Amino acid sequence: MKKYLLLLGVLSLSSCQDGTLVEEAVLIGTDTNEAATLDNSINKKAKNIILFIGDGMGPSQVELARLSMGGANHRLSFENFPVTGIVLNSSAQNLYTDSAAAATTWAAGVKTKNGYLSVDADNKFLPTIPELLSIKGYLTGLVATSSITHATPAAFYAHINSRSKHKKIAEMLVESDIAIALGGGSEFFKLPLSDQAIHIIDNGNSLDQDDLAQHARVLGLFGEDGLDRRLSPPTQLKMTERALDFLDSKTSNCPGFFLMSEGSQIDWAGHDNNVKYMLAEFVDFDDSVAAATEFAKQDKETLILVTADHATGGLVLQKPKGSSIRAQWTTTSHDLSSINIYAYGPGAEKFSGVMDNTEIFDRMLQALDYENLDSNNCVN
Ligand SMILES: [Zn+2]
Numbered sequence: 001m002k003k004y005l006l007l008l009g010v011l012s013l014s015s016c017q018d019g020t021l022v023e024e025a026v027l028i029g030t031d032t033n034e035a036a037t038l039d040n041s042i043n044k045k046a047k048n049i050i051l052f053i054g055d056g057m058g059p060s061q062v063e064l065a066r067l068s069m070g071g072a073n074h075r076l077s078f079e080n081f082p083v084t085g086i087v088l089n090s091s092a093q094n095l096y097t098d099s100a101a102a103a104t105t106w107a108a109g110v111k112t113k114n115g116y117l118s119v120d121a122d123n124k125f126l127p128t129i130p131e132l133l134s135i136k137g138y139l140t141g142l143v144a145t146s147s148i149t150h151a152t153p154a155a156f157y158a159h160i161n162s163r164s165k166h167k168k169i170a171e172m173l174v175e176s177d178i179a180i181a182l183g184g185g186s187e188f189f190k191l192p193l194s195d196q197a198i199h200i201i202d203n204g205n206s207l208d209q210d211d212l213a214q215h216a217r218v219l220g221l222f223g224e225d226g227l228d229r230r231l232s233p234p235t236q237l238k239m240t241e242r243a244l245d246f247l248d249s250k251t252s253n254c255p256g257f258f259l260m261s262e263g264s265q266i267d268w269a270g271h272d273n274n275v276k277y278m279l280a281e282f283v284d285f286d287d288s289v290a291a292a293t294e295f296a297k298q299d300k301e302t303l304i305l306v307t308a309d310h311a312t313g314g315l316v317l318q319k320p321k322g323s324s325i326r327a328q329w330t331t332t333s334h335d336l337s338s339i340n341i342y343a344y345g346p347g348a349e350k351f352s353g354v355m356d357n358t359e360i361f362d363r364m365l366q367a368l369d370y371e372n373l374d375s376n377n378c379v380n
Pocket of ligand 1 (some may be wrong): 100267
């Protein structure tokens with residue numbers, strides 16, 4: 001199966017009066033990966049959950065990625081999932097959610113104010129899904145191409161009313177029971193940590209060379225802040241694969257694991273109105289979902305969800321002359337495009353139809369039959 005990495009040749013750039021960009025681009029890819037809907041295990045309980053977040057990934061980003069990676073008959077990895085739904089995503093007191101408020105809905109099931117992380121709009125503590133699952137012996141991993149203290153991953157372990165307090169959020173990660181966290185953000189941690197229980201790695205090669213599973217906890221920091229691809233940090237694919245290996249090997253005697261993996265910079269490319277940047281991030285995101293899907297096909301007990309917090313950039317795809325695509329950005333902010341969710345594996349059937357983003361949290365716990373989980377602790 002061939003993939004086209006440089007998907008669109010940007011022919012021309014022009015600026016609108018408000019500074020947003022129009023990019024006219026040629027469709028280069030040809031069909032490489034046709035639809036092959038995966039089987040679904042209806043009404044079976046899930047043991048593990050992998051939640052993929054494409055930050056800022058609205059339906060136009062998905063459409064453009066599909067067309068440019070393989071053409072009209074192509075399917076992205078998650079477009080072969082058997083269940084899809086639509087997610088409503090306003091935050092408390094704001095139609096336009098940010099990543100912090102959206103991630104709090106998945107992590108804790110409650111709408112909060114933009115900028116808040118797993119505290120409610122009155123600044124009250126909200127238990128997160130990793131915390132709830134850890135009581136039952138589960139392990140949690142987090143992967144992001146931003147700093148690991150950035151809003152989306154942070155909502156899964158931090159409880160604070162400001163997403164910008166990165167150093168405080170970093171302390172909360174160290175104090176949490178997140179078993180493996182891979183991303184950027186070394187400048188926010190007081191390194192070396194006095195807590196020797198956490199194995200720190202800062203070199204992508206260590207991801208392959210170290211026996212990560214011999215450590216109780218792993219923190220991988222591959223950039224000072226967000227990961228800069230020009231410096232060849234580990235890809236989202238590599239980090240997701242290694243986090244999966246770690247969690248899978250350590251939960252053979254445990255109830256299961258929860259992994260969140262974020263394509264953080266799809267959003268940043270939208271803010272930058274940059275199609276080439278967005279597609280490069282999207283290819284890595286799609287590869288990461290494909291690798292996790294292969295794991296889930298073998299494992300048969302893993303639910304995979306793919307969704308977004310909001311769309312970014314007001315991306316509109318238009319028809320110029322000829323066969324190219326005109327990608328017009330209409331804002332440098334978040335927009336109100338509807339968001340999709342794609343589900344595969346046991347419990348996937350719970351994610352069809354139109355749902356509020358807070359319901360994703362509820363349905364994940366239902367898929368695991370949380371109330372009836374044994375509270376066995378891991379022995380390895
Ligand atoms: Zn954003």
